Amino acid sequence: MSAPKTLFEKIWERHEVVPETTDTPAVLYIDLHLVHEVTSPQAFSLLRQQGLKVRRIDRTLATMDHSTPTDPDEIAGRVPIKVKSAAQQIQQLEKNCAEFNIELLNLNSTQRGIVHVVGPELGATQPGKTIVCGDSHTATHGAFGALAFGIGTTEVGHVLATQCLLQRRPKTLAITVDGQLSEGVTAKDLILAIIGKIGVAGGTGQVIEYRGSAIESLSMDGRMTVCNMSIEAGARAGMIAPDETTFAYLKGRPKAPQGVAWDKAVQDWKQLRSDPGATFDREVHISGSELVPMITYGTHPGMVMPIDGQVPNLSGDPVFMKSLAYMGLQPNESLLGKPIQVVFIGSCTNARLSDLELAAKLIKGKRIAPNVRALIVPGSQQIKREAEALGLDKIFIEAGAEWRESGCSMCIGMNGDTVASGQYAVSTSNRNFEGRQGAGARTLLASPATAAASAIRGCVADPRELI
Amino acid sequence: MEPIRLISSKTVVLPYTDIDTDQIIPARFLTTTTKAGLGQHAFSNWRYQADGSLNPDFILNQGTAQGCQILIAGNNFGCGSSREHAPWALLDFGFKAVISTEIADIFRSNSLKNGLLPIVIDAENHAWLMSNPGAGLTIDLQNSTLSLPNGKLVTFNIEGFARYCLLNGVDELGFLMNQLDTITQFEQARA
Numbered sequence: 115m116s117a118p119k120t121l122f123e124k125i126w127e128r129h130e131v132v133p134e135t136t137d138t139p140a141v142l143y144i145d146l147h148l149v150h151e152v153t154s155p156q157a158f159s160l161l162r163q164q165g166l167k168v169r170r171i172d173r174t175l176a177t178m179d180h181s182t183p184t185d186p187d188e189i190a191g192r193v194p195i196k197v198k199s200a201a202q203q204i205q206q207l208e209k210n211c212a213e214f215n216i217e218l219l220n221l222n223s224t225q226r227g228i229v230h231v232v233g234p235e236l237g238a239t240q241p242g243k244t245i246v247c248g249d250s251h252t253a254t255h256g257a258f259g260a261l262a263f264g265i266g267t268t269e270v271g272h273v274l275a276t277q278c279l280l281q282r283r284p285k286t287l288a289i290t291v292d293g294q295l296s297e298g299v300t301a302k303d304l305i306l307a308i309i310g311k312i313g314v315a316g317g318t319g320q321v322i323e324y325r326g327s328a329i330e331s332l333s334m335d336g337r338m339t340v341c342n343m344s345i346e347a348g349a350r351a352g353m354i355a356p357d358e359t360t361f362a363y364l365k366g367r368p369k370a371p372q373g374v375a376w377d378k379a380v381q382d383w384k385q386l387r388s389d390p391g392a393t394f395d396r397e398v399h400i401s402g403s404e405l406v407p408m409i410t411y412g413t414h415p416g417m418v419m420p421i422d423g424q425v426p427n428l429s430g431d432p433v434f435m436k437s438l439a440y441m442g443l444q445p446n447e448s449l450l451g452k453p454i455q456v457v458f459i460g461s462c463t464n465a466r467l468s469d470l471e472l473a474a475k476l477i478k479g480k481r482i483a484p485n486v487r488a489l490i491v492p493g494s495q496q497i498k499r500e501a502e503a504l505g506l507d508k509i510f511i512e513a514g515a516e517w518r519e520s521g522c523s524m525c526i527g528m529n530g531d532t533v534a535s536g537q538y539a540v541s542t543s544n545r546n547f548e549g550r551q552g553a554g555a556r557t558l559l560a561s562p563a564t565a566a567a568s569a570i571r572g573c574v575a576d577p578r579e580l581i
Numbered sequence: 582m583e584p585i586r587l588i589s590s591k592t593v594v595l596p597y598t599d600i601d602t603d604q605i606i607p608a609r610f611l612t613t614t615t616k617a618g619l620g621q622h623a624f625s626n627w628r629y630q631a632d633g634s635l636n637p638d639f640i641l642n643q644g645t646a647q648g649c650q651i652l653i654a655g656n657n658f659g660c661g662s663s664r665e666h667a668p669w670a671l672l673d674f675g676f677k678a679v680i681s682t683e684i685a686d687i688f689r690s691n692s693l694k695n696g697l698l699p700i701v702i703d704a705e706n707h708a709w710l711m712s713n714p715g716a717g718l719t720i721d722l723q724n725s726t727l728s729l730p731n732g733k734l735v736t737f738n739i740e741g742f743a744r745y746c747l748l749n750g751v752d753e754l755g756f757l758m759n760q761l762d763t764i765t766q767f768e769q770a771r772a
């Protein structure tokens with residue numbers, strides 16, 4: 115019998131075109147390459163310069179999300195796209211995909227959305243696949259038991275031209291979360307707690323496998339939220355072994371296998387789990403039952419605390435104090451009750467249907483506080499339609515929130531949606547870096563439940579009080 | 582790419598940990614479709630004041646930083662997004678190497694592909710560099726060593742294949758293109 119293997123090792127070995135040696139990295143085959151407007155133009159230029167074609171258009175899928183506006187008038191073409199350079203970038207992607215014959219979910223497509231939302235939604239994301247994208251949150255797709263990671267633009271060019279990448283084999287880290295999450299505690303709180311525990315560089319050079327009863331109990335939406343933020347712990351990728359929840363999600367999706375091919379695929383996917391006795395380079399254990407809603411207070415996702423906690427006092431640390439100065443916070447301060455100006459519910463971390471349903475449940479019949487601008491941005495056009503079919507849009511609009519077309523929006527602030535300098539935003543996105551949501555913007559990362567509760571109260575609020 | 586062997590320069594120190602790619606180049610400058618001219622936006626949020634003028638307090642705007650090709654930064658440099666615009670901006674600004682105790686994976690990979698050396702060294706020598714801004718260093722890529730003005734010779738590790746490509750000005754895409762027959766066989770075998 116062969117030695118027990120981890121899920122990561124099984125997928126890695128299936129994709130080694132040429133194994134690594136001391137002199138050369140492995141040539142790793144890529145099953146699915148997702149492309150978006152921001153990190154691809156220079157790669158297409160390279161192909162053009164070198165007279166190369168895209169090797170496998172059937173394994174390449176493009177969408178527009180990052181610099182794409184979410185204002186319904188801009189999307190429908192009733193008004194021009196306000197950010198001129200973004201409009202150009204969108205046009206460039208249209209042109210590149212037409213020239214190289216790549217399937218593109220363009221502005222008019224009913225399937226368009228954030229790249230890490232549409233891949234799974236269309237069933238293109240599947241267990242056992244290697245998936246890359248010029249985007250660090252590609253780890254999201256690992257929720258399906260895929261090996262998915264972000265790459266730079268030069269590598270986007272490599273994959274377009276050869277369908278392969280040169281890669282050194284990363285190390286493995288198992289994070290086991292036992293127990294069950296309490297009411298009001300979500301997958302977002304879980305991953306924020308994990309990052310708080312292992313640190314923003316805790317996963318550098320490693321692929322994380324999340325496991326344990328709390329992980330197995332998560333829906334696919336929740337699993338995607340967890341894997342999505344693996345990069346915020348510095349990890350190359352995050353993954354979860356596929357199970358019945360995964361198969362039920364994928365079944366019948368347009369790009370998933372159908373009929374006999376489906377049954378065969380599921381048989382194969384069932385092999386994709388770490389064997390008993392497989393060893394990881396490192397293991398971390400977390401008790402899921404003890405977790406509470408989490409919120410960030412600083413300028414990276416590792417600066418995180420329980421919602422009812424106090425900002426730590428590290429007044430002797432100049433980097434820490436610089437971060438607090440940017441945030442306008444003091445050591446020992448509590449965040450509960452702190453007035454806020456913006457709530458953003460969106461992004462590839464938390465803009466799926468169950469995220470919107472959770473927010474709507476708390477907002478239903480109430481008003482967004484008058485001092486707050488609440489922006490609710492579905493992760494894809496399909497989620498937008500599903501939410502509208504459930505009447506969620508009405509709940510949000512009647513409460514005084516803005517309901518937008520899908521896209522990255524305020525997560526990255528390069529599409530016209532920004533938080534103004536000095537404003538506090540409770541955001542369901544994944545990065546609270548300085549200026550991430552706009553120059554001078556102060557981001558407090560939290561779950562959709564916390565964001566919704568805070569929108570109603572007009573200040574940072576504990577969602578457990580509203581549930 | 583031009584081959585890289587030796588880099589000799591004074592250092593400039595950014596005394597912060599976890600400098601993310603949104604600091605190296607904010608997202609609002611990523612709506613470009615070329616690589617050109619990104620140096621003007623490097624560390625934009627720190628380098629410029631709200632009115633667009635240079636922030637005189639920021640180290641990169643001071644006389645001592647001019648012409649420095651080696652950036653010393655706190656732990657976990659380059660964390661965050663996969664934007665290759667980050668090394669493009671640093672190179673266009675004039676940097677040729679970044680030294681830290683830890684450098685984030687994707688940023689490191691992107692840097693190597695563009696000829697920006699991501700150098701990870703031990704905490705002790707790093708601490709010395711952090712507290713001696715302007716130190717004159719020589720980086721010898723062939724021997725993977727860093728000579729400090731205090732006489733110390735520090736070794737560092739850069740992945741062997743990437744180092745070979747940098748030393749010889751070889752493009753990794755060319756290497757992959759040479760594997761196309763093997764890639765085709767792989768595809769046929771699993772079909």
Ligand code: SF4
Binds near residue numbers: 179180461522526543
């Ligand atoms: S939503 Fe935010 S993190 Fe996700 S892909 Fe878009 S910009 Fe990146």
